Amino acid sequence: MKKRVAILGSTGSIGQNALCVIEALGPEYEVAALTAHSRYDLLAEQAERYQPAVIALTHPDFKPGYEAFSGGFSGSVLYGPDSLADIAVREDVDIVLCGVVGAAGLPAVLAAAGAGKRLAIANKEPLVIAGELLTRRAAENGAEILPIDSEHSAVFQALQAGRPQEVRRIVLTASGGPFLRSGRQEMEEATVEQALAHPTWRMGPKITVDSATMMNKALEVIEAQWLFGLPVDQIDVLIHPESIVHSMVEFVDGSVIAQLGTPDMKTPIQYALTYPERREGVAEGLKLEEMGRLTFEPPDLEQFRALALGYEAARQGGSAPVVLNAANEEAVAAFLEGKIRFGRIRELIEQTLETHTVREHLSLEALLETDGWARNRVRRLLELMETV
Ligand code: NDP
Numbered sequence: 024m025k026k027r028v029a030i031l032g033s034t035g036s037i038g039q040n041a042l043c044v045i046e047a048l049g050p051e052y053e054v055a056a057l058t059a060h061s062r063y064d065l066l067a068e069q070a071e072r073y074q075p076a077v078i079a080l081t082h083p084d085f086k087p088g089y090e091a092f093s094g095g096f097s098g099s100v101l102y103g104p105d106s107l108a109d110i111a112v113r114e115d116v117d118i119v120l121c122g123v124v125g126a127a128g129l130p131a132v133l134a135a136a137g138a139g140k141r142l143a144i145a146n147k148e149p150l151v152i153a154g155e156l157l158t159r160r161a162a163e164n165g166a167e168i169l170p171i172d173s174e175h176s177a178v179f180q181a182l183q184a185g186r187p188q189e190v191r192r193i194v195l196t197a198s199g200g201p202f203l204r205s206g207r208q209e210m211e212e213a214t215v216e217q218a219l220a221h222p223t224w225r226m227g228p229k230i231t232v233d234s235a236t237m238m239n240k241a242l243e244v245i246e247a248q249w250l251f252g253l254p255v256d257q258i259d260v261l262i263h264p265e266s267i268v269h270s271m272v273e274f275v276d277g278s279v280i281a282q283l284g285t286p287d288m289k290t291p292i293q294y295a296l297t298y299p300e301r302r303e304g305v306a307e308g309l310k311l312e313e314m315g316r317l318t319f320e321p322p323d324l325e326q327f328r329a330l331a332l333g334y335e336a337a338r339q340g341g342s343a344p345v346v347l348n349a350a351n352e353e354a355v356a357a358f359l360e361g362k363i364r365f366g367r368i369r370e371l372i373e374q375t376l377e378t379h380t381v382r383e384h385l386s387l388e389a390l391l392e393t394d395g396w397a398r399n400r401v402r403r404l405l406e407l408m409e410t411v
């Protein structure tokens with residue numbers, strides 16, 4: 024039987040890798056839907072090549088009738104942010120692969136979970152904001168959530184070596200990003216170009232900046248809490264600059280099971296599509312003999328304060344991770360626009376968290392309200408701050 028895949032965010036780094044994987048998997052996998060936010064020309068190219076039943080442009084500037092699709096594409100075209108959720112529940116979609124960046128993916132992943140789809144999720148922010156709601160909705164509707172984030176894919180694979188009650192802890196590895204060996208002051212003043220120069224992974228700009236602050240690992244700790252139903256005190260982080268050991272699970276008998284591979288997102292994307300089967304992979308095989316050595320060290324929580332903030336927010340739970348994520352999204356956007364220096368990202372998040380009173384077990388409306396509050400708070404702080 025054909026597996027029909029909707030790729031939300033097909034113009035991004037995850038989206039383009041997903042298309043490569045689907046092409047390599049052959050005719051059993053079919054592209055059912057594609058979406059872009061701003062890169063309409065690339066979406067038009069993808070639509071002509073893969074001929075999905077439907078495509079969508081989510082940026083509000085694009086209106087019905089946008090002419091880029093008049094050429095060799097005969098499917099339907101949707102417009103606006105709601106089209107992601109409309110695609111996620113379609114009958115002709117079996118797998119929803121979410122490669123959208125940020126909180127924007129939340130309505131679509133909730134819709135996919137509600138419709139009982141397989142949700143192959145790279146987009147970690149919705150899990151951070153609404154992990155409780157999303158995992159509950161998936162369980163109630165028989166939806167599977169399969170992680171694409173490489174660390175979580177590694178944990179998911181390693182967990183198959185034992186039973187849930189036999190897990191002592193999981194260890195998420197982190198490359199440490201471009202500032203692992205920088206002094207604290209140098210890191211505070213880093214430019215956009217320096218922050219975007221990730222040593223091992225090629226990714227979109229937001230997650231690349233998150234990797235430089237290590238907020239990415241903070242978000243991943245919270246992501247892991249929900250995906251694997253583990254308390255935060257059983258989730259550790261270890262710096263591993265080579266990015267070969269993608270993460271590990273320690274069982275109660277002391278055995279540690281790790282998943283290794285080259286740093287290539289095609290591997291976890293493929294596994295989320297083919298699970299429980301494994302297929303011939305497109306990613307280059309691992310040659311450990313050429314690697315020399317693999318190294319590990321504990322993270323410096325003073326230098327990478329964002330990681331410490333993530334652990335605090337995870338322990339507080341409730342609305343704290345929502346504020347952490349929203350403040351981070353706004354601060355990173357301001358940094359990428361050249362409005363603030365690198366060190367300000369962490370300061371803005373910290374200042375926003377300080378003024379927030381944590382609330383528990385929130386409805387979707389309350390979560391979104393908190394998200395909006397945190398974004399406004401950062402914008403106000405930005406107005407007050409002297410720039411760059
Ligand atoms: P990119 O910036 O490369 O791509 C983002 C995609 O989302 C693009 O297709 C973009 O459209 C679309 N998009 C942007 N804003 C919106 C919006 N407001 N509404 C709808 N669609 C939008 O990001 P990545 O591919 O790097 O990351 C995607 C997600 O996957 C993130 O959550 C990230 O944390 C996670 N992830 C990524 C990894 C990677 O290797 N890249 C690894 C692990 C996780 P357009 O380009 O047309 O504007």
Ligand code: MG
Pocket residue numbers: 172173174243
């Ligand atoms: Mg990751």
